[in-house]
Amino acid sequence: MASALRSSILRHIRVPISGTLNLNGSRLWTFRSMSSHGDDHLDKQEVVDRVLDVVKSFPKVDPSKVTPDVHFQKDLGLDSLDTVEIVMAIEEEFKLEIPDKEADKIDSCPLAIEYIYNHPMSS
Amino acid sequence: MNLATASYLARRAAQKERVRTLYRRALKDTLNWAVHRHLFYHDADALREKFEANRNVEDIELIDRMIAAGEASYNKWRHPDPYIVPWAPGGTKFCRNPTPPPGIEIIHDYGREDNY
Numbered sequence: 001m002a003s004a005l006r007s008s009i010l011r012h013i014r015v016p017i018s019g020t021l022n023l024n025g026s027r028l029w030t031f032r033s034m035s036s037h038g039d040d041h042l043d044k045q046e047v048v049d050r051v052l053d054v055v056k057s058f059p060k061v062d063p064s065k066v067t068p069d070v071h072f073q074k075d076l077g078l079d080s081l082d083t084v085e086i087v088m089a090i091e092e093e094f095k096l097e098i099p100d101k102e103a104d105k106i107d108s109c110p111l112a113i114e115y116i117y118n119h120p121m122s123s
Numbered sequence: 124m125n126l127a128t129a130s131y132l133a134r135r136a137a138q139k140e141r142v143r144t145l146y147r148r149a150l151k152d153t154l155n156w157a158v159h160r161h162l163f164y165h166d167a168d169a170l171r172e173k174f175e176a177n178r179n180v181e182d183i184e185l186i187d188r189m190i191a192a193g194e195a196s197y198n199k200w201r202h203p204d205p206y207i208v209p210w211a212p213g214g215t216k217f218c219r220n221p222t223p224p225p226g227i228e229i230i231h232d233y234g235r236e237d238n239y
Contacts (some may be wrong), residue, residue, distance in 0.1 A: 080142075081146055081171065084146050088147065095208055097208040100147065100148070103147060104144065121210050
């Protein structure tokens with residue numbers, strides 16, 4: 001009885017589905033919802049933590065001196081070649097490909113964090 | 124005199140940048156050749172030793188020649204199939220799914236196909 005009433009009502013009323021998303025941002029999100037790379041935008045604290053982990057696990061660095069605003073050559077006493085190695089380790093950690101010109105400019109922790117945070121494909 | 128020292132310093136700075144770029148590319152190439160990590164660490168240390176041995180050279184012409192020789196040996200040993208991150212140019216996912224032009228969208232009409 002109730003089910004017959006229900007089906008007769010449903011035959012006459014169209015229950016609308018949740019409509020198409022109208023904002024540009026969320027439309028972008030729906031058709032890349034199954035992509036496996038580059039969509040999980042990291043938040044700043046996570047980026048900072050991972051970068052500090054990478055720098056601390058470098059054998060020539062004293063872990064207690066590493067803070068988010070440390071300069072590799074001035075504060076940690078590293079070499080320019082060591083800076084190159086650290087930048088390469090950061091590239092491997094965040095699955096990035098940094099062009100040579102940009103990589104040469106990354107000289108300190110805050111620069112590295114900002115570059116990674118602003119890069120669209122870091123994950 | 125100031126002009127000479129400025130140009131000398133500029134030349135030294137350019138050389139240092141070339142050395143850094145060369146070291147970076149050589150290290151990536153070492154990683155391409157020696158995929159297993161313990162082998163890579165060994166080879167990376169050997170590469171670092173080669174750079175460290177020439178650390179205190181002061182003669183600018185000699186430095187130029189050494190950098191040219193280093194770049195030549197890098198070009199000789201480049202890996203034919205280097206690892207490139209997938210979304211970068213040369214990687215496997217580059218340009219694979221370009222974003223569609225703005226007018227096109229998917230129309231979700233589940234349940235409405237029977238044309239009520």
